[in-house]
Amino acid sequence: MREKELRRSMSVFPIGTVMKLTDLSARQIRYYEEQDLIHPERNEGNRRMYSLNDIDILLEIKDYLNDGLNMAGIKRIYEMKEYEKQNPPYAQKNLTDHDVRRILYDEIVSASGMSGKPNPFQSNGPKM
DNA sequence: GTTCTAACA
DNA sequence: TGTTAGCA
Structure with missing residues (x-):
């Protein structure tokens, strides 16, 4: 069942999608990366690409914040x-x-x- | 139009 | 954190 984890680790979402899915601001998302809570990859254009795992962590962070x-x-x-x-x-x-x-x-x-x-x-x- | 970095309110 | 500026 490793195939599943592999996919959850694939960075495929741009920050805009993550913003909608997590209801967090781009500022917050980038800040949490700075705090080493998430580690999105960068595409050819230096754009951050997030994985489902990153999104899960972001949602957890939101709960902790609440x-x-x-x-x-x-x-x-x-x-x-x-x-x-x-x-x-x-x-x-x-x-x-x-x-x-x-x-x-x-x-x-x-x-x-x-x-x-x-x-x-x-x-x-x-x-x- | 979207995202990035840096910096200031 | 929000927001803005100037790029890519």
Whole structure:
């Protein structure tokens, strides 16, 4: 079932399509790339070409943003995801990749909501 | 018309 | 983040 992943990794969408699919601005999409959250390829004309995987990540980022996470918190989650890939310990300790991510996620979200002081995971209270 | 980089509000 | 400028 690797054929499927291969296709999901093919960069075939221009930023305009990604904008419509994710409802994110071009500015945001390019910014998340700068933060190493996504890695679109470039075509002959230096245009960014995104894959279905990139789009999935973008949609995930949008969810995290809605939960009040800032870039620091989101990057944490993806950095952790990378760390896990290089260090199999978790996979063998009966926790799936998804479970570990869920745990870290809850940790960051609760840290954002329980402290009265500003913390690195919180994007300063509501702006109203 | 669409996307890109860079920079300023 | 939005937006704008000047290119390709």
